[in-house]
Amino acid sequence: MDGRLCGAPEGAVTGEWWPVPDVLAHLAGRWRVERDVRDLASGAEGHFGGVTVFSALDGGGLLHEESGIFTWQGAARPATRTLRFLPHPVPGRADVRFADGRPFHELDLTTGRYVADHPCAADLYRGEFTVRDADHWRTVWRVGGPAKDLLLTTDYVRER
DSSP: OOOOOOOOTTOOSSSOOOOOHHHHHHHHEEEEEEEEEEEETTOOOOEEEEEEEEEEEEEEEEEEEEEEEETTTEEEEEEEEEEEEEEOSTEEEEEEEETTSSSSEEEEEEESSSEEEEETTTTTEEEEEEEEEEEEEEEEEESSSSSSSSEEEEEEEOOO
């Protein structure tokens, strides 16, 4: 299922997902972020609240800068993350990299939904990306392996 009914125009919302013909154009701007983190092994829970700004990179692509407060088991502290979303020959796709340039995962939102894998040592990060509409999208990362057993659910709401 690609989120569109047969014959529906590109970008029409007809199901759970909202197709994105140009991922970089769609993500550009400022987003409110709420992330719930659960350690499935211990039952511990945390929450991140903050903002993500996607701004233009020299040479093309977007710089993803996330900042806010992460609270883990009652202890709150500032947290940041930086990624690079680089252009792909297909506009609905992007090459996502860590700040230092190492590959993270590919992202293809042409159907409004994408599943990406990222091996990290012996653990596997599996992310599901879903776009609900022009102003709302979600990521759900399941991290499993000998070192981690986590579920991270992040909701993004566009700030106007």
